Amino acid sequence: MKEKRLKYLFNKCFQNLATPEEQEEFMALVEDIANKDLVEQEMENYWNNFEPVEKPFFEADKEAMWFEIMQHGAVRKYKLWPRIAGVAASVIAIFLAAYFLKNDGKTELKEVQNDVAYKNDIAPGKNAATLILNTQGKTISLSDGNGGLIIKDDKLVYNDGSLIADLPPAESGQTANRKSDEQTIITPRGGTYQVTLSDGTKVWLNSDSRLTYSPRLNQQAVRRVKLEGEGYFEVAKDKKRPFIVSSKGQEVRVLGTHFNVNSYVDEVSVKTTLLEGSVRVSFRSGEAKAHNVILKPNQQSILSSSDITKKQVNAEAAVAWKTGNFRFENQNIRDIMKQVARWYNVEVVYKDELPGVRLNASVSRNRNISQLLKMMEQTNEVHFKIEGRRIIVLK
Template sequence: MEQRIAYLLNKLREGALMPAEEAELDLFFAEERNREIFNRVAALHTTTNSSVLPIDQTEWEPLLVDILSADKTAEKRGAKRIFILPVWWRMAAAVLILIVVSGLLLRQKIKGPGTHHQVAALDMPPGTNKAILQLSNGNRIVLSDAQNGVIGRQGNVQVIKLDSGRLAYQQEPAGNETVVVYNTLITPRGGQFKVLLPDGSAVWLNAASSLRYPSSFIGNDRVVELTGEAYFEVAPDAKRPFRVRSKDQEVLVLGTHFNINTYADEPAATTTLISGKVKVDGTGFSGILQPGEQARLQGGNWQLLKAADLDQVIAWKNGYFSFDRADITTVMRQLARWYDVNVIFETKNTQQAFIGEIPRNVSLEKAMQILKLSDIRYTVTGKTVRITD
């Protein structure tokens, strides 16, 4: 651990940090247990007129030893899963070896006490595996309350809750279905769920989303309807193409992995292909996507991106938020859906760009503390977050 941090600090001084290494340092210094040492280090090398003093190794080396020994029992976590930094941080990183959060400590020293974020005590947990299943007769089952096992029947099909986050459908031996009945899986804000469809296809449903599908696929098509966001792993069946219908588009699939985001409050609807091949049809647009490509509908105009950031697109499915030059409104839209909070902007300064990742399994308090490192000011009252000047 000691050698690793020393190595990263040397690269920081030289301005040679890679993005994942920046994340590792940010994670280390973001720990509350290191905050006092962090402030002392910053105080050694800043002045009230924003100048940076020369670094004296005899001053900072003993503090570095303290820092290296302060986190011996910290839980091991993937470094790239917990950082968020302004875009311009890389250019400033080499200025001061031990100030690793975009000069935040320098600004706080200048402003003096009493000008930090005033944040109400938070204990709002992250989202969890929760959803509501609406059966064909209109009855609703709260899946978080249901026991594992068979929770319903739709004709000759058993509806099975496999565990706390998965639902499945299984044909009974009695015979094939002849009548199509539809179920709808609904995730609230702060919820997510996975469903194994009757054909073996798997769908991960993000927060504030819904998926309508038949309890048994009958005929020559497999058709589902989506609102919100979902990741699909479609079981191959050349004789029965798989179709996903959402607002303003239809995606035709033969067997593939892809993500669709159609949230009404997002500026664009996107379909991103991870592997295989899909065809996207919409008003004024029809195109076949290759792996890595994204069809994007924004303001009535279609665009085909040849090299989408796949890790960022499916970050939610893999358990974290990922931002690449996202403004604060984009960041907070995602947090609002996952933590089930309302966000009010009381600032006009919303264009600052962010790069980074935040785990989805941390509390709202921790997520906002990470944003706080990028000089975001906010207050929290109940389930309302206000972004302020």
């Protein structure tokens, strides 16, 4: 009986023919975890048979629809099948967005694309970084169009193979651990960059971050790097030589795995999130004994000034920035605006206190700032003004 009723309501909502009462009934069924399998089956059926008209929505429209749905929590109650999770935003947005936007009196979606809603606008960040070669006393502004930096034994090249600089040969008897040989790659506010270290480890740096490493990391018994800011690591596996990331009072020790470290100076804690493998996160409080936690996939450690804890999380949300997205899950507006400030290189000023404002969203980082702010304004919880490179936050 329930299956037939869900199918009936699914059809009515998808065709935008449901009455307000049917819409309410349908949403109640969707939000009930007991109906998880039925809902997913209907989603898959519709996706397999769906033939949309030519470009029914602009990309910004779909993002705005998904933003609205996230605010209501309708799809955060359970995890979708991996093979349909990627299309969930498009499918659900098509048949549910009309309900949310029509019944909640939100701003129409076409306004999201209207950049003149703000007198000023700010473009998103881009690939940008500076490389400091300590041995040569040289600073290099890295290209934004070559994909990333690769460290080799005798040279530095871009991902496309083009030469950046030759490295001097190691002196006779020189160790691979000398600090004078270290290199530092720095991303500015509004910048991101990817680097492949000499041992094959890949690192993606978020905005306003700094990674210090040895160009001869592949020769070290212990591969050690230092991070300030945020970085996502795909560590090359080597059972004999551990890889250690030092950041803001903690060390992450691995043999080969995928994880993210958020260690910005203006954050109250250091967060390490594991996607694959296993890591040990440790810190030492004064002269006390070192504290350790072992993380498994989809776990996150939180290091405060005096303690370290761990919890279960959605790891994909923590690394959404790496794939070009903002992902907020019940996140405080001030924490959200810190991310916005770094990526768009802006100053954020609060005219009003907004202690209880928390948002859920998945939004592209490739949009101008006005489009992102407009989406957040649709919640009616917060409003913004752009004055030069300053964002004013209001109730």
